Amino acid sequence: MKLGKVEFCHLLQIIALFLCLSGMNQAEPSRSRSKPYFQSGRTRTKRSWVWNQFFVLEEYMGTDPLYVGKLHSDVDKGDGSIKYILSGEGASSIFIIDENTGDIHATKRLDREEQAYYTLRAQALDRLTNKPVEPESEFVIKIQDINDNEPKFLDGPYTAGVPEMSPVGTSVVQVTATDADDPTYGNSARVVYSILQGQPYFSVEPKTGVIKTALPNMDREAKDQYLLVIQAKDMVGQNGGLSGTTSVTVTLTDVNDNPPRFPRRSYQYNVPESLPVASVVARIKAADADVGPNAEMEYKIVDGDGLGVFKISVDKDTQEGIITIQKELDFEAKTSYTLRIEAANMHVDPRFLSLGPFNDMTTVKIIVEDVDEPPVFTSRLYSMVVSEAAKVGTIIGTVAAHDPDASNSPVRYSIDRNTDLERYFNIDANSGVITTAKSLDRETNAVHNITVLAMESQNPAQIGRGYVAITILDINDNAPEFAMEYETTVCENAQPGQVIQKISAIDKDDPPNGHQFYFSLTAEAANNHNFTLQDNKGDVSPYLSGAVNLY
Numbered sequence: 001m002k003l004g005k006v007e008f009c010h011l012l013q014i015i016a017l018f019l020c021l022s023g024m025n026q027a028e029p030s031r032s033r034s035k036p037y038f039q040s041g042r043t044r045t046k047r048s049w050v051w052n053q054f055f056v057l058e059e060y061m062g063t064d065p066l067y068v069g070k071l072h073s074d075v076d077k078g079d080g081s082i083k084y085i086l087s088g089e090g091a092s093s094i095f096i097i098d099e100n101t102g103d104i105h106a107t108k109r110l111d112r113e114e115q116a117y118y119t120l121r122a123q124a125l126d127r128l129t130n131k132p133v134e135p136e137s138e139f140v141i142k143i144q145d146i147n148d149n150e151p152k153f154l155d156g157p158y159t160a161g162v163p164e165m166s167p168v169g170t171s172v173v174q175v176t177a178t179d180a181d182d183p184t185y186g187n188s189a190r191v192v193y194s195i196l197q198g199q200p201y202f203s204v205e206p207k208t209g210v211i212k213t214a215l216p217n218m219d220r221e222a223k224d225q226y227l228l229v230i231q232a233k234d235m236v237g238q239n240g241g242l243s244g245t246t247s248v249t250v251t252l253t254d255v256n257d258n259p260p261r262f263p264r265r266s267y268q269y270n271v272p273e274s275l276p277v278a279s280v281v282a283r284i285k286a287a288d289a290d291v292g293p294n295a296e297m298e299y300k301i302v303d304g305d306g307l308g309v310f311k312i313s314v315d316k317d318t319q320e321g322i323i324t325i326q327k328e329l330d331f332e333a334k335t336s337y338t339l340r341i342e343a344a345n346m347h348v349d350p351r352f353l354s355l356g357p358f359n360d361m362t363t364v365k366i367i368v369e370d371v372d373e374p375p376v377f378t379s380r381l382y383s384m385v386v387s388e389a390a391k392v393g394t395i396i397g398t399v400a401a402h403d404p405d406a407s408n409s410p411v412r413y414s415i416d417r418n419t420d421l422e423r424y425f426n427i428d429a430n431s432g433v434i435t436t437a438k439s440l441d442r443e444t445n446a447v448h449n450i451t452v453l454a455m456e457s458q459n460p461a462q463i464g465r466g467y468v469a470i471t472i473l474d475i476n477d478n479a480p481e482f483a484m485e486y487e488t489t490v491c492e493n494a495q496p497g498q499v500i501q502k503i504s505a506i507d508k509d510d511p512p513n514g515h516q517f518y519f520s521l522t523a524e525a526a527n528n529h530n531f532t533l534q535d536n537k538g539d540v541s542p543y544l545s546g547a548v549n550l551y
Helices: 005-027 350-355
Strands: 049-051 055-057 066-073 082-088 095-097 103-106 117-126 137-144 158-163 171-174 192-197 202-204 210-213 225-233 243-253 266-272 280-284 297-304 310-314 321-325 336-345 359-369 381-387 395-398 411-415 425-427 433-436 447-456 463-473 499-502 531-534 543-546
Touching: 055 066, 066 082, 066 117, 082 095, 095 117, 158 171, 171 243, 192 202, 202 225, 266 280, 280 359, 297 310, 310 336, 321 336, 381 395, 411 425, 425 447
Parallel strands: 055 137, 158 243, 266 359, 381 463
Antiparallel strands: 049 066, 066 103, 082 117, 095 103, 117 137, 171 210, 192 225, 202 210, 225 243, 280 321, 297 336, 310 321, 336 359, 395 433, 411 447, 425 433, 447 463, 499 543, 531 543
16 A cells, blocks of 8 residues: 555654654653753752653644653652643643643644754642742753655756767766755655656766766757756655655757858859959858857868959858959950858867868859940040141041940040030041140140040940040240339439339240340330440340430
């Protein structure tokens, strides 16, 4: 017949009570005049008290008061002249005494885990005088433990982590169960641990509660979390012991045991030749089953005819390899490139090198697509010269542009009139020959900067631009001019030969070696002998000198 937890506890109570009463009954005839054993540290004095050692079984479930023991004084002759008084912890409320016999009973169910013992005092009084016949004495009633508390995991449920691929026997976490029963009495508080759920992956040390790995090479990528159920059972795990359980969630933490792998052996991307430098051509990604730093990788272009034209970098957030252009693409020069790209882990764990190389290779082919490009001039800047004396229609020079596309469409030329508002020049639409359209004046504009447009005949929207600087050469077409209007005064007492005015001239023309001017008096002024003009022979600062002649 199986017993439940409550019935089993009651059975233990009855057995313990029987043993306790048997011991008391055997000890009752003996008498002691010394203090009880729990006062053995004090000086021994004679006593007339007689008592047994008092123990009370906890959790007594009976309906009658539980017999504890008997107080008796050797002064008591049994004639009813002595009465017994009980005081102290629980007196009257928990413990009562028969004043005639000295028998003590417990009236309430006691719990050792709430209070393990009670300290009381006893007195024997003369019934007639109500005076003590014995000195008051102190004694203790201890509560006898039964196994009525199951082990409890006060810190559960637990969470823990252990690196994947750990060796068998690697410690994961320690669990601890506590039992409120008396650890000094019997096996009620002696706990052993076992694992109810979590085999064969983990085990638990029966005495310490340390959980360890039980299988080698547990792979996080296959399963990253395990739920364990751990049992703690008292009575050293024997039948009839009480038990408690807790859960332990164990997470396998990642190690770098997986190399990067490209999902494809080759890739192909089409790119227009007009894509600007630094533009992204493609994104590729090697798969890595690891996470965090263990999945970080770097990419390199290790071979191919695209070295120097493309480069690859890593996106730190997505771990993608980003291929970008380093040089301009030209479909007419090269129509495709092949790149050999490597992906490698940045943080390699030496323990797993035996699993194979921690890198992978793939091939990326980049196809350059033709784009209808505008015409291109043979020179970015043309320099031309023409004399300001050139007649209208004089040829100044020629520009040339071509269609860089395979179609090599014919080109037509025109002048951007925003750069030639006065329309000094014309250009032949077919040949690119530039001619004068108006008379030129170097002194008005010495250099003309014009923009020439080249348009594809088949697609006028495709327009190329060339730049022409036309320098106007000078001719001597301007007479000298006095720098200013001169008006001179002279004192009447001026001495002959005194300089009274300096004069200068300018010329709008621009000969290479500078101007040389020659000064002379007009015919009318030459007859006036009061003044003379001295010419400095081409010096730019001649002066007029006057001499006063006396008559």
